[in-house]
Structure formats: C-alpha cells, structure tokens
Amino acid sequence: MSCGLEDKLSKAYNFCNEAMQDFNLVIIQTFSKRLKFAGFVVMFIVVYKSEFLYQEFILNLS
Numbered sequence: 001m002s003c004g005l006e007d008k009l010s011k012a013y014n015f016c017n018e019a020m021q022d023f024n025l026v027i028i029q030t031f032s033k034r035l036k037f038a039g040f041v042v043m044f045i046v047v048y049k050s051e052f053l054y055q056e057f058i059l060n061l062s
Contacts, residue, residue, distance in 0.1 A: 012047040016040060 020040050 008051055016044045016047060
C-alpha cells in the first residue's frame with residue numbers, strides 16, 4: 001500500500017513540477033521565488049487531495 005501511495009505522490013510531484021515549469025515560462029518575470037514556491041505547494045496539495053478524494057469515491061462505490 002505504501003509503495004502505491006509513494007508512486008502516486010511521485011506522480012503528483014512530477015505533475016506539479018511540469019505544471020510549475022510551464023507556469024514559470026509564462027510569467028517568469030512577474031513572480032518572486034516565494035510566490036512561485038507557494039503556488040507549487042498549493043498545486044501539490046490540490047493534486048494530493050483530489051487523488052485522495054478519488055480513492056474515497058472508488059471505495060464508496062465498491
């Protein structure tokens with residue numbers, strides 16, 4: 001179970017990394033590093049939560 005969770009976390013992390021790279025390319029000069037980091041953290045939490053909610057939804061269906 002922990003191995004699967006770790007895999008999902010790494011996928012979420014990679015997804016956020018790619019998204020933030022695109023985000024940085026678009027407005028790299030407008031945001032400070034702190035705001036970029038905050039955005040990364042928020043996106044990571046959103047992805048992680050949505051993954052968790054999806055699992056809960058699947059469990060409720062079965």
